[in-house]
Amino acid sequence: MDMDVRLRxxxxxxxxxxxxxxxxxxxxxxxxxxxxxxxxxxxxKDGHGLKMLMRCGIDVVLLTGRLSxxxxxxxxxxxxxxxxxxxxxxxxxxxxxxTRRNLTPEQTAYVGDDVVDIPVFNRVGLAVAVxxxxxxxxxxxxxxxxxxxxxxxxxEVCELIxxxxxxxxxxxxxxxxPWPEAKGQG
Numbered sequence: 001m002d003m004d005v006r007l008r009x010x011x012x013x014x015x016x017x018x019x020x021x022x023x024x025x026x027x028x029x030x031x032x033x034x035x036x037x038x039x040x041x042x043x044x045k046d047g048h049g050l051k052m053l054m055r056c057g058i059d060v061v062l063l064t065g066r067l068s069x070x071x072x073x074x075x076x077x078x079x080x081x082x083x084x085x086x087x088x089x090x091x092x093x094x095x096x097x098x099t100r101r102n103l104t105p106e107q108t109a110y111v112g113d114d115v116v117d118i119p120v121f122n123r124v125g126l127a128v129a130v131x132x133x134x135x136x137x138x139x140x141x142x143x144x145x146x147x148x149x150x151x152x153x154x155x156e157v158c159e160l161i162x163x164x165x166x167x168x169x170x171x172x173x174x175x176x177x178p179w180p181e182a183k184g185q186g
Contacts, residue, residue: 003164010126010142011164015107017053018094018120019154021064021071023113024130027150040070043150047078049158054079055174056167061097063090065116091119111157112137113149128157 003011022028025046031039050060060080064071067086075083087093098105106125110117113133121127121140129141130149138144143160145153162168 003160007143008164011109011161013107013125014058014109014161014165016059016061016097016101016103016109017050017157017161018061018063018097018108018110018124020090020110020112020114020117021062021068022066023133023149024111025062025074025150025154027148028113028132038068038070040068040074041150042074043152043155045152046150046154046158047074049155050078050080052171053158053161056162056165056170058161059101063087063093063097063110063120065090089119090116091123094120094123109157109161111154 019025022030022040026040026042029041033039054060061082061084062071062075062080063084065087071085072083082097084093094108094110098108105123108124109126109128110120110124111128111130112120113130115134115136117137118140121137126143127141128143128145129137130147130153131145132148133141133144145156147153147156159168162171
């Protein structure tokens with residue numbers, strides 16, 4: 001993955017990935033059935049990317065303005081233990097998360113898709129907007145994914161971090177797929 005020096009420097013320090021949910025981990029659709037039960041659509045490759053990232057020592061936190069049991073279930077399924085829902089001021093929540101974890105904003109990446117995410121973009125070391133984010137979010141981001149929210153964007157971010165931190169060879173070795181850096185050819 002070709003990465004410019006500015007982006008590589010931002011990726012190198014990332015120790016925590018914070019994700020918005022609707023429109024980032026999901027495709028943004030929310031389905032209610034006749035009983036009022038809610039469904040959301042998640043991408044399995046995004047989930048596996050998060051598991052690979054966590055196995056390499058990068059923590060993941062979910063931060064969303066909505067409240068949904070579906071999000072709790074997905075987080076539990078992925079092994080994500082810190083979930084903040086119904087958050088109206090995401091920048092304030094970010095500050096509390098960083099203080100509690102003794103991290104700096106530069107050690108944090110955040111993925112969002114809407115104007116509510118821009119205050120967080122302005123505080124973190126690596127701000128990422130998904131491909132189908134609103135124009136204002138894309139303009140405020142350090143990186144815009146090629147993939148849409150809920151359709152591989154989170155996996156792309158996970159790989160960006162792992163490759164940028166030169167940890168992808170470790171992933172390649174674990175799964176036994178060929179990767180030039182894994183064989184010293186990179």
